[in-house]
Amino acid sequence: MSQDLKSKLVDAALAHVAFDGWSPATFEAAVADSGVDPVVARAICPRGAVDLAVAFHENGDAAMIAALEGADLDxxxxxxxxxxxxxxxxxxxxDKExxxxxxxxxxxxxxxxxxTRLIWGTADAIWNALGDTSRDFNWYSKRTTLSGVYAATVLFWLGDESEDHxxxxxxxxRRIENVMQFEKAKGAFQKSPLGKALERPLLSLGRMRAPKTASGFPGRWR
Known part of the structure; x- marks a missing residue:
């Protein structure tokens, strides 16, 4: 129920965000326009419009996951x-604005x-939707790399005026290609004399384990 009310507040807020940003004024307008009780609204969004901005982002992740589940990626x-x-x-x-x-x-x-947590959450959602099964250090490196790609792409997208983006x-x-080149370079390094010399010190990274909870942090050390 609280999630439904929060989504209702987000929808009402979008009409005001372009003018007032994710601000107290936007939150107050969203409460008034949505008809949600102000006390309830403050209870489910203690940080006001900040929590609405978080919910807006998470709703986008949920929509993406649903789209990926219905897409033919084989x-x-x-x-x-x-x-x-x-x-x-x-x-x-x-709403790009x-x-x-x-x-x-x-x-x-x-x-x-x-x-940062939201960007990480998007990267995590993508890897999970694509069937990532890694539970060691690669779990972290994949999400860290994709977080950087996603953040850079969003910033570019915000200023992009080309047709159909x-x-x-x-x-x-190009960013994905950069990542692929890095992975190739990493593989070559591991096979090089220096990489082999550092193999034992780097084994400690193999003791890292992905978190057991859905929060994504803090993980485990085996």
């Missing part, structure tokens, strides 16, 4: 599946940890 290369997922996440966004205002909000020092998708493809 014939795609894995790199193309990742690119497809990131692209779908942005294409399903109902709301994302822009959210990026500004979560760039503030006191909200930056929340913004063609420049953004080209940018995304």
């Amino acid at each position: 014939e795609m290369r894995f790199r193309d599946k990742v690119a497809f997922a990131v692209r779908k996440r942005l294409e399903l966004c109902p 709301a994302v822009r205002r959210g990026s500004t909000l979560f760039a503030l020092p006191h909200y930056a940890p929340t913004g 063609a420049d953004t998708w080209a940018f995304l493809d």
Whole structure:
């Protein structure tokens, strides 16, 4: 029930975000427009519009997951599946200005940890939807790398005025290619004399384990 009310507040807030950002004024307007009891609204969104911005982002992740579950990805290369997922996440966004205002909000020092968690959550959702089964250090490295790709692509997308965001998708493809080149370089390094010399010290990374909970942190050390 609280999630339904929060989504109702988010929908009402979108009409005001372009003018007032994810601000107290937007939260008050969303409460008034949605008809949600102010006491209830404050209970489910103790940080006001900040919590609405978080819910807006998480709703986008949920829409992306649903789209990926219904997509035919079997014939795609894995790199193309990742690119497809990131692209779908942005294409399903109902309000680009709301994302822009959210990026500004979560760039503030006191909200930056929340913004980082949201980006990580999107990367985690993509890997899980694509069937990632890693539970060791690779679990973290995959999500860290994709978080960087996603964040950079969002920033490019926000300023992209090309038709159908063609420049953004080209940018995304280049970032994915960079990641693939890095993975190849990492593999070559591991086979090199220096990589072999460092093999034993690096074994400690193999003791890292993915978290047992859905929160994504803090993980385990075996």
